[in-house]
Amino acid sequence: MVVQKRLNKSPLYEQAYVALKEDIMSGRLQAGEKLTDQGLAELLGISRTPVREAVRQLVKEGLLVGAPNRSVTVFSPNARDIAEVYAIRSCLEGLAAGLAALRPDRSSFTEKMAQISEEAKQYAQNQDAGMVARKNTEFHDLLIAASGCDSLVSLLEPIRNRAFICRLSSMRNQASVHVSLQEHDEIIKCLVDGDSPRAEQLVRHHVTMAGRRLLMRLHARELNESDPIFRYYQKIADEDGGLKLENNQC
Structure with a gap:
């Protein structure tokens, strides 16, 4: 210690x-x-x-x-913790994106989000997992704040803390980092265009698939298909990504 x-x-x-x-x-x-x-x-x-x-x-x-x-x-996340965190984040951060896309002053935060995304790409090239995770957190924190909904920000505070620890391990995987940063650029474009439904859909997909990749790589065999949180998470994954999280895939 x-x-x-x-x-x-x-x-x-x-x-x-x-x-x-x-x-x-x-x-x-x-x-x-x-x-x-x-x-x-x-x-x-x-x-x-x-x-x-x-x-x-x-x-x-x-x-x-x-x-x-x-x-x-x-806090040391197990499979159920990760499924809970990412299911909640998917719903609430999707809502945040939908609200943010409706704001008339979108450039006030989309420009900063684009800057954070570029900085994250530089850290990814240097294989600095810790800084990539921090920049990822900055990106999502800014997205949530851009919703302008204080209650939503408060609800997500403890979830964001736990999500950071989950993400820290996933950011050591270069393939996951590349996909995540590419999705960030797509999210920014939807926000700039003011496409609220698409922004919400993309963020839900982005968060759900990030959780799915993490679960498949680290914890897939720990999941119990009869567990309600697993079943709900699978429902979100099917809706947002059309990909099935199989227990025999790691």
């Missing part, structure tokens, strides 16, 4: 929260790693009280799992 000391003059619980979140999102704190208040307090050089507050917030955001006053672990 590596937790970098980056404490400044802001409240201690806020400093601990920022430091721990950065270490989780960067992968310095690895998925599934067990953490204790005492251990984190010693590493950060502060008391356990602000650490507990930081841990409580990170549990609320879905990045840590467990009881805040006991040991917790860094």
